[in-house]
Amino acid sequence: MTDPRTLAEQIDAGLRAKARPERAAGEKAYLKSDLEHYGVSMPVIRSTVREVVGRDGLAHDELVALVEALWEVPVHERRAAAVEALVAYRGVLGAGDIDLLERLLRASRTWALVDALAASVVGPLVEREPSLGATLDRWAADEDFWIRRSALLSLLLALRRGDGDFDRFARYADAMLEEKEFFIRKAIGWVLRDTGRKRPDLVFAWLLPRAARASGVTVREAVKPLSDEQREAVLRRKETAARRALVTRGRMA
Known part of the structure; x- marks a missing residue:
């Protein structure tokens, strides 16, 4: 060689x-x-x-x-x-390579490098090495939003297949749902969208009670694979919450 x-x-x-x-x-x-x-x-x-x-x-x-x-x-x-x-x-790659991958993720600073590293390298590694779930837990609370995004996207491929740890993703997404960072909002919607292609009822049940808290970009992505009825219910819940917020702000002005 x-x-x-x-x-x-x-x-x-x-x-x-x-x-x-x-x-x-x-x-x-x-x-x-x-x-x-x-x-x-x-x-x-x-x-x-x-x-x-x-x-x-x-x-x-x-x-x-x-x-x-x-x-x-x-x-x-x-x-x-x-x-x-x-x-x-x-x-x-093995579990011991996670430090290398984290170092590369921290140095990447762009979705053009982060996304493939997180989804297509870290994700399969975590599937083979479940002990690395603790690393993802740490990443999900990291100050660097690219690392938080990586925690979300590392779960993407398995969830897209109809497998994977939705409970872990849901825990991460729920904690990040009201973040202002676009790349976090987009990642949550992306994973929900791809999960919903195989398990729309699961995504609907999780998203509906959180529609008021979720950003527009998250909701727009997440509802794409849902049925017409499910999509309308989520969007209606989101719109109602937005109207109430406007009324409240008007009263406080």
Whole structure:
């Protein structure tokens, strides 16, 4: 197997060869990123990682070394390639790698890196290693909203399948339901929406009594897979609560 640092430089060379400066400028502005951007799309990043790593794959220590080598240079596409390597070879990770993953999540500062790390790397790892539930509990109360978002999204894939720990998600979501941060509101709605595709009654039963507390973006996402009757009941509850709030504010003015 080629040295991981050499692999990292080969991946970097492949990304640079396909760089699009006009895309880089737009992407950097859109993500409000402090990183350098090459302007390479995610499909190209994935294919570049596959081409360089080859059919032999990566053992645990090789994967970690490759990820570290890619991540240490502040270029968005290198870090996205590190995430893709982790997604592709997540099966070699163990509970002891959660510290590495948390460090990467804290350094990411954008949904473009956080979401895949949380949902597609941390999530499957927690399923294999249930003891890591305690780590998710800590994340759910973290001061960093990206870490709180990660706690929510780490439960997404299992819930999307119709499995997973809805009670844990519900506990996290209930505590975050009135947060003002958009990325928390969106994440709650996203997980509820995907859970509702297999278990709409479960989502409806949880959401209806909380509709008044939930943000508009959370509710709009969550009701998408519900029946017409369920959707109307949630939206009616939300609208009634909004009217009452307006009346109350008017009286206090």
